[in-house]
Amino acid sequence: MTTPIKRTYSAWSNILYSMRLHWRARPLTLMCCAVSALVGVGFPFVSILMPKIVIDNLTEGVAPSEFILSVGGLALLLAALSGAKSYADLITHESVGTISILKHLQTIMHKHLHMDYEVLESPGYAKLGEKAWRAMQSNHSPASNIPRNLSQLLMNVLGLLAYGTVIGSVHPLILLLLAVSAGINWLALARARKIERNTREERSKLQGRLRYLQQASKEPSGGKDVRLYDLSRLIRGLFQNALGTCTEQERKVATGDMKAQLADAALSLLRDGAAYAFLIYLVMHGEMTLGNFVLVFAAIGAFAGWLSGILTSSSDLMRALSEMSDIRDYLDVPDLSNTGAGHALPSGDRLPPAITLRNVGYTYPDAGKPTLSGIDLAIEPGERIAIVGANGAGKTTLIKLLCGLYRPTRGEIALGGVDVTRYNRDEYFSLFSTVFQDIHLFCCDIAGNVSQQPPDRTDDANVAKSLVMAGLMEKVSGLEKGASTLLVRRVHADAIELSGGEKQKLALARALYKDAPVIILDEPTAALDPIAESEIYQRYAELTAGRTSIYISHRLASTRFCDRILLMDGGRIAECGTHDELMRAGGKYAEMFRVQAHYYKDGEVADHEEAFHLA
Numbered sequence: 222m223t224t225p226i227k228r229t230y231s232a233w234s235n236i237l238y239s240m241r242l243h244w245r246a247r248p249l250t251l252m253c254c255a256v257s258a259l260v261g262v263g264f265p266f267v268s269i270l271m272p273k274i275v276i277d278n279l280t281e282g283v284a285p286s287e288f289i290l291s292v293g294g295l296a297l298l299l300a301a302l303s304g305a306k307s308y309a310d311l312i313t314h315e316s317v318g319t320i321s322i323l324k325h326l327q328t329i330m331h332k333h334l335h336m337d338y339e340v341l342e343s344p345g346y347a348k349l350g351e352k353a354w355r356a357m358q359s360n361h362s363p364a365s366n367i368p369r370n371l372s373q374l375l376m377n378v379l380g381l382l383a384y385g386t387v388i389g390s391v392h393p394l395i396l397l398l399l400a401v402s403a404g405i406n407w408l409a410l411a412r413a414r415k416i417e418r419n420t421r422e423e424r425s426k427l428q429g430r431l432r433y434l435q436q437a438s439k440e441p442s443g444g445k446d447v448r449l450y451d452l453s454r455l456i457r458g459l460f461q462n463a464l465g466t467c468t469e470q471e472r473k474v475a476t477g478d479m480k481a482q483l484a485d486a487a488l489s490l491l492r493d494g495a496a497y498a499f500l501i502y503l504v505m506h507g508e509m510t511l512g513n514f515v516l517v518f519a520a521i522g523a524f525a526g527w528l529s530g531i532l533t534s535s536s537d538l539m540r541a542l543s544e545m546s547d548i549r550d551y552l553d554v555p556d557l558s559n560t561g562a563g564h565a566l567p568s569g570d571r572l573p574p575a576i577t578l579r580n581v582g583y584t585y586p587d588a589g590k591p592t593l594s595g596i597d598l599a600i601e602p603g604e605r606i607a608i609v610g611a612n613g614a615g616k617t618t619l620i621k622l623l624c625g626l627y628r629p630t631r632g633e634i635a636l637g638g639v640d641v642t643r644y645n646r647d648e649y650f651s652l653f654s655t656v657f658q659d660i661h662l663f664c665c666d667i668a669g670n671v672s673q674q675p676p677d678r679t680d681d682a683n684v685a686k687s688l689v690m691a692g693l694m695e696k697v698s699g700l701e702k703g704a705s706t707l708l709v710r711r712v713h714a715d716a717i718e719l720s721g722g723e724k725q726k727l728a729l730a731r732a733l734y735k736d737a738p739v740i741i742l743d744e745p746t747a748a749l750d751p752i753a754e755s756e757i758y759q760r761y762a763e764l765t766a767g768r769t770s771i772y773i774s775h776r777l778a779s780t781r782f783c784d785r786i787l788l789m790d791g792g793r794i795a796e797c798g799t800h801d802e803l804m805r806a807g808g809k810y811a812e813m814f815r816v817q818a819h820y821y822k823d824g825e826v827a828d829h830e831e832a833f834h835l836a
């Protein structure tokens with residue numbers, strides 16, 4: 222898997238996407254956006270029309286009833302428009318950003334839960350994520366407010382047209398003056414937006430780093446090292462550095478914005494001054510009525526507002542659309558595996574057919590060289606395989622490939638002769654019960670952590686049986702609420718904490734509960750005490766009965782109860798055979814075994830070995 226590709230979404234595509242999202246969630250918000258735009262022009266227009274009508278009526282000496290009718294009618298219209306605007310603004314304010322954020326959070330959660338693990342883990346996807354999270358920082362972020370941006374833009378355009386018509390009817394020269402100043406303003410704003418665009422990638426990266434350091438400072442798991450190794454100075458230094466660069470970048474953007482605003486203010490002063498002088502000239506020479514003077518005077522003042530409104534709202538819209546692309550890039554990363562209908566899984570027999578690896582290789586995304594290469598292996602149904610090897614030899618990577626979390630970048634893995642990529646991904650996952658080295662507990666009770674299902678779908682008898690087999694029942698039955706005891710204190714105040722070994726037993730119980738035809742255990746006893754470990758060895762045959770099993774361990778002696786041992790070295794299977802065969806071969810396995818055996822007293826080794834033979 223390579224780094225996810227950044228797509229290009231046109232402005233129209235992002236607008237449609239956003240409108241569709243809001244329309245599906247709450248059509249009223251879009252209607253209110255439209256109302257807000259129309260009333261946003263109508264209300265101020267009627268407001269500046271009113272003084273003209275009052276003056277015209279007075280200077281023309283209309284009848285009092287006609288005066289009251291026209292002015293009263295306008296006053297009522299103003300009240301109605303004001304009410305409509307308040308209501309529309311209330312709805313759009315309250316809903317637009319919130320709808321967008323909630324919808325995206327929901328979609329992202331769904332995406333995270335269902336996407337290919339390989340993509341989820343890839344650095345390229347994490348980079349896309351930084352940008353997307355930045356774009357969704359709050360319900361006020363631009364990308365969350367596209368309908369409001371559009372409404373603002375529409376209002377400003379309509380305002381410009383309406384007021385431009387009024388001003389143009391007096392003298393087109395005034396309009397030309399206003400248009401030229403708008404052009405200059407646009408250039409200043411475009412420059413500011415360019416700075417913002419050019420620094421966005423860097424700012425996202427920096428914010429990602431800041432978030433990581435924040436996280437590192439508060440994670441209890443890392444808190445021990447922070448204190449005992451006095452890491453605080455290092456973390457603070459890195460944080461200060463990132464913060465300094467981040468502030469510098471943000472300042473660049475703010476300075477660009479400020480310059481654009483200053484240019485706008487200076488131009489407005491010049492432009493309005495010149496236009497007002499021209500109006501005064503027209504009135505003094507009798508070329509304009511007093512009523513029209515009042516109207517156009519007010520229109521010119523507001524015209525600048527519509528103009529800068531267009532510039533600001535279109536620039537905000539561009540930014541919002543560009544940030545929307547960041548969100549969609551993140552959401553639209555495609556799955557690589559087959560999530561549709563797949564080849565039917567072999568059924569009937571409980572054991573899955575043979576799993577065959579042919580010349581399998583795997584290179585991590587963005588890694589320079591392959592982690593695994595040239596793996597040829599046929600795992601027979603019901604076979605008990607042990608995988609051993611030095612740190613970083615590729616054992617965990619191999620099992621991630623086997624259980625479908627990764628796709629080989631070379632060669633093929635087949636189940637019953639069928640390339641596993643042809644099976645539906647989730648159906649294929651159902652074949653495997655796994656215990657990985659890093660164990661995650663979920664914020665539900667112990668039973669839920671074992672069954673990985675909601676309470677109504679949890680088989681309590683199976684939970685109890687799995688806990689007994691994993692050696693955790695003694696602990697659980699000693700708890701006041703038994704298997705209903707909650708885990709994860711960060712979420713539940715009355716939750717309990719499990720020790721490292723207890724977590725490992727819980728993970729084993731989880732694997733046993735699932736009861737899949739293939740069980741994969743990656744150093745499942747690393748955190749167990751010697752008695753618990755020995756019990757697992759003795760029960761290994763029972764635990765894996767009727768299943769194909771793969772067992773990774775650094776304690777070579779513990780792998781003797783397996784049918785076959787694979788020794789991995791440098792991403793390849795270097796040796797393969799039974800314990801006796803490998804010892805006779807006198808290769809790396811024999812060397813590693815002797816190094817370990819050396820640390821056991823003869824008697825202990827003998828006891829240990831006896832236990833293995835029982836399995």
Ligand SMILES: Nc1ncnc2c1ncn2[C@@H]1O[C@H](COP(=O)(O)OP(=O)(O)OP(=O)(O)O)[C@@H](O)[C@H]1O
Pocket residue numbers: 342585586588592610611612613614615616617618619
């Ligand atoms: N997500 C990853 N991205 C990039 N490289 C990785 C990733 N996971 C592991 N590696 C690299 O792949 C190599 C093999 O790792 P793997 O975890 O498969 O080794 P292992 O044999 O299980 O090691 P150990 O005995 O320490 O658990 C390591 O050198 C590691 O740096």
